[in-house]
Amino acid sequence: METAPPLLRFDGVTCRFGEVTAVGGVTCDIAAGCFVAMVGASGSGKSTLLKTVNTLVEPTGGRVLFAGEDVSELPPARLRRRVGYVFQGIGLFPHFSVAENIAIGPRLAGEKLAPARIAELLELVELDPAYSARMPDELSGGQRQRVGVARALAGEPELLIMDEPFGALDPVTRDALGRKVRELHGRLGLTTVMVTHDMAEALLLADRVVVMDKGAMVADATPHALLAGEGGAVAQRLVSVPREQAERLAAMELRG
Amino acid sequence: MQEIWDILPGLGDKLAAHVVLAASAIALAMLIALPMAVWAGRSRTVSRIALSLASLVQTIPALALLALFFPLLLSLRSVFGEGLPTLGFLPALMALTLYALLPILRNAVTAQANLDEGVLEAADGVGMTKWQKLVLVEAPLSAPFIMAGIRTASVWTIGAATLATTIGQPSLGDPIFAGLQTQNWALVLAGCLASAGLALAADNLLWVIEVGLARRKRWMTYGGMAIVVLGILAALWGQRSDETERPIVIASKQFSEQYILAQLIGSRLEAAGYTVEYRDGLGSAVVHSAVASSSVDISVDYTGTIWANFLKRADNPGREAMYETIREWEARQNGVKVLGRLGFENAYAFAMRSDRAQELGVTSLADLVGKGGALTVGGDPEFFERPEWLAVRDAYGLRFGKTRNFAPTFMYDALRSGEADVISAYTSDGRIAADKLVVLADPKAALPSYDALLLLSPRIAEDPGVAAALQPLLGAITVEAMREANFAVDREDAGKLTPKQAAEQLRKRVEIGK
Ligand SMILES: Nc1ncnc2c1ncn2[C@@H]1O[C@H](COP(=O)(O)OP(=O)(O)O)[C@@H](O)[C@H]1O
Ligand SMILES: [Mg+2]
Numbered sequence: 159m160e161t162a163p164p165l166l167r168f169d170g171v172t173c174r175f176g177e178v179t180a181v182g183g184v185t186c187d188i189a190a191g192c193f194v195a196m197v198g199a200s201g202s203g204k205s206t207l208l209k210t211v212n213t214l215v216e217p218t219g220g221r222v223l224f225a226g227e228d229v230s231e232l233p234p235a236r237l238r239r240r241v242g243y244v245f246q247g248i249g250l251f252p253h254f255s256v257a258e259n260i261a262i263g264p265r266l267a268g269e270k271l272a273p274a275r276i277a278e279l280l281e282l283v284e285l286d287p288a289y290s291a292r293m294p295d296e297l298s299g300g301q302r303q304r305v306g307v308a309r310a311l312a313g314e315p316e317l318l319i320m321d322e323p324f325g326a327l328d329p330v331t332r333d334a335l336g337r338k339v340r341e342l343h344g345r346l347g348l349t350t351v352m353v354t355h356d357m358a359e360a361l362l363l364a365d366r367v368v369v370m371d372k373g374a375m376v377a378d379a380t381p382h383a384l385l386a387g388e389g390g391a392v393a394q395r396l397v398s399v400p401r402e403q404a405e406r407l408a409a410m411e412l413r414g
Numbered sequence: 415m416q417e418i419w420d421i422l423p424g425l426g427d428k429l430a431a432h433v434v435l436a437a438s439a440i441a442l443a444m445l446i447a448l449p450m451a452v453w454a455g456r457s458r459t460v461s462r463i464a465l466s467l468a469s470l471v472q473t474i475p476a477l478a479l480l481a482l483f484f485p486l487l488l489s490l491r492s493v494f495g496e497g498l499p500t501l502g503f504l505p506a507l508m509a510l511t512l513y514a515l516l517p518i519l520r521n522a523v524t525a526q527a528n529l530d531e532g533v534l535e536a537a538d539g540v541g542m543t544k545w546q547k548l549v550l551v552e553a554p555l556s557a558p559f560i561m562a563g564i565r566t567a568s569v570w571t572i573g574a575a576t577l578a579t580t581i582g583q584p585s586l587g588d589p590i591f592a593g594l595q596t597q598n599w600a601l602v603l604a605g606c607l608a609s610a611g612l613a614l615a616a617d618n619l620l621w622v623i624e625v626g627l628a629r630r631k632r633w634m635t636y637g638g639m640a641i642v643v644l645g646i647l648a649a650l651w652g653q654r655s656d657e658t659e660r661p662i663v664i665a666s667k668q669f670s671e672q673y674i675l676a677q678l679i680g681s682r683l684e685a686a687g688y689t690v691e692y693r694d695g696l697g698s699a700v701v702h703s704a705v706a707s708s709s710v711d712i713s714v715d716y717t718g719t720i721w722a723n724f725l726k727r728a729d730n731p732g733r734e735a736m737y738e739t740i741r742e743w744e745a746r747q748n749g750v751k752v753l754g755r756l757g758f759e760n761a762y763a764f765a766m767r768s769d770r771a772q773e774l775g776v777t778s779l780a781d782l783v784g785k786g787g788a789l790t791v792g793g794d795p796e797f798f799e800r801p802e803w804l805a806v807r808d809a810y811g812l813r814f815g816k817t818r819n820f821a822p823t824f825m826y827d828a829l830r831s832g833e834a835d836v837i838s839a840y841t842s843d844g845r846i847a848a849d850k851l852v853v854l855a856d857p858k859a860a861l862p863s864y865d866a867l868l869l870l871s872p873r874i875a876e877d878p879g880v881a882a883a884l885q886p887l888l889g890a891i892t893v894e895a896m897r898e899a900n901f902a903v904d905r906e907d908a909g910k911l912t913p914k915q916a917a918e919q920l921r922k923r924v925e926i927g928k
Contacts, residue, residue, distance in 0.1 A: 235543050238539060247535075249535055266546060
């Protein structure tokens with residue numbers, strides 16, 4: 159059992175959009191320093207749940223506590239600077255250069271980010287500092303997502319939330335970026351929640367995997383426990399996909 | 415062609431006034447439309463109401479919209495006092511601003527609706543407040559589309575501003591309206607060319623700004639803006655002389671006689687050392703109120719017109735009584751001074767070809783009694799509805815075989831070709847002399863008199879210098895002299911004169927006559 163107080167606590171969070179219940183009563187603690195992967199089918203409520211953390215979505219029921227404080231009582235602008243967010247659609251500002259995109263969080267806080275710090279952030283995500291003068295439409299998809307990660311890290315956040323950050327990337331870039339993020343997580347002492355479609359990615363990167371299904375959290379287990387067959391039917395169905403793929407690949411190798 | 419090039423350099427004042435008017439209207443429209451668009455972006459109801467109202471305004475013809483502000487401002491005087499201008503810059507600005515709202519509003523609303531959802535979410539996500547999001551993200555990303563709307567609005571406004579002439583605001587419409595009336599096509603073309611040139615220049619400049627915004631080329635954006643600002647400043651500088659001693663403003667309605675008399679009055683005042691300004695081509699209904707409110711200073715009006723339209727009277731007490739009543743009424747009611755009569759009338763009358771009149775033995779309306787059954791009478795399209803016609807018909811018991819409507823210019827052709835035997839005519843019309851027509855006498859004085867009057871606004875009513883300069887014109891212009899001058903301007907052949915030239919001839923005649 160974890161002994162540290164949770165950095166993030168969902169307490170019976172419910173989100174309804176008219177008839178649709180996107181999130182139906184999720185309760186879950188995330189400890190500081192933990193790397194959590196969130197897996198689930200499209201439309202299962204992952205993005206909605208994560209948006210309640212920085213109050214982009216207001217829950218219709220329950221509460222979200224960040225470092226012990228109810229997020230609905232924190233000033234939104236200040237809260238959002240403490241939470242680094244990498245968006246599903248990247249969301250770089252097309253009229254800002256790479257440097258301006260990265261510096262936007264601190265700039266809003268009234269602080270000017272030094273060029274050296276921008277170069278350092280670019281190096282963190284393995285981009286040449288010379289890219290800082292480029293505009294977003296002069297970058298590849300992978301480079302853009304790296305800038306998105308650098309922007310999320312620029313304000314030295316306590317919590318990093320990534321919503322399908324690598325969805326649109328090729329497998330090689332995706333794998334490299336995944337490892338990079340995990341490394342930064344350790345190096346910078348972050349708490350990270352990452353949404354992904356890909357159970358293999360979740361199992362390989364995370365300390366803990368939660369599974370969402372139709373707005374409910376149906377599993378919450380370590381990768382080891384999941385591989386050992388725990389976590390219930392929905393989770394096991396998701397785990398079986400990469401496992402079978404791996405077994406088939408191993409069999410092919412054996413046959414030569 | 416050469417003529418046009420000669421006219422263009424003289425249009426500087428009009429161009430400056432045009433630029434200042436159009437730029438003010440666009441600026442005001444932006445000031446209203448942009449905050450409204452922001453509001454509309456946050457509420458669908460506001461968006462729908464704002465866009466429908468702006469579209470509704472667009473369906474009103476620009477000319478009507480301009481004219482509507484006159485009565486509106488007149489009624490607002492009860493709230494804001496007599497100082498509220500009802501003609502000129504203010505109503506023109508208000509009408510053009512309304513007209514410019516739609517393209518700016520529509521583009522701004524559309525631009526906001528089409529912003530990338532992900533980018534807006536990121537703006538919230540990085541911690542922007544609503545205001546920061548508006549200034550840092552929504553505004554710059556919408557700017558090229560909004561600029562396109564401003565461009566459209568500018569081209570429309572510059573075109574529509576030519577119509578401001580009709581409500582007494584100087585613009586490039588002045589040469590267009592004056593030229594249309596006196597059939598001086600070089601003047602019309604010069605005005606059109608200048609306003610089209612201005613619209614094109616504005617369109618291209620704003621396009622440069624728009625492209626600069628879209629491609630984030632600062633030198634294009636700021637360069638374009640700098641030129642626009644310089645142009646507006648130059649126009650303001652060009653207008654600055656207007657802020658010193660106000661010249662005497664001479665108004666004219668939209669027909670040749672009025673243009674000629676305005677020039678005649680102007681040349682006399684200039685000779686006496688006054689500076690004058692012409693406000694040509696005002697709507698007929700507007701001129702009288704313009705004098706009464708001192709928006710213009712001098713106009714020529716006609717007793718019959720004032721009698722029916724402003725005193726709202728239908729009786730006919732006779733020429734002298736009518737004149738005296740009007741004089742007294744103008745002074746008491748409006749503070750307008752009727753300086754006197756010019757000597758001629760521009761009345762409704764009946765005219766016949768002289769050979770036909772001789773053949774029938776007709777010299778007056780009374781002679782037509784009993785002969786009318788075989789004759790056709792022609793009138794302008796409204797004539798047979800007018801009180802003048804009813805009065806004549808009933809006074810003499812006239813009955814004609816047929817009545818036919820003709821456009822005024824074709825009435826004389828109809829008489830020549832025999833399609834009409836008698837026509838309604840204006841007594842000072844130059845074609846009466848040119849076609850050697852007989853004007854039938856009116857022994858029963860059934861037709862009201864239309865003595866040409868010189869009206870002075872309250873501002874200059876007591877100016878002895880003005881009265882002295884204009885005194886020689888009183889009673890000095892015979893109907894024959896006026897007809898000749900009108901004909902010289904209306905004719906299409908080589909003898910055609912500009913109103914200024916005709917006024918010059920008329921002046922010589924008046925001075926010799928004295
Ligand atoms: N702003 C919204 N308005 C209405 N329905 C929404 C909104 N956002 C999400 N939903 C609905 O909530 C459900 C969960 O969506 P989402 O959280 O985006 O799922 P996921 O990220 O797991 O794919 C979906 O059915 C989606 O259509
Ligand atoms: Mg999602």
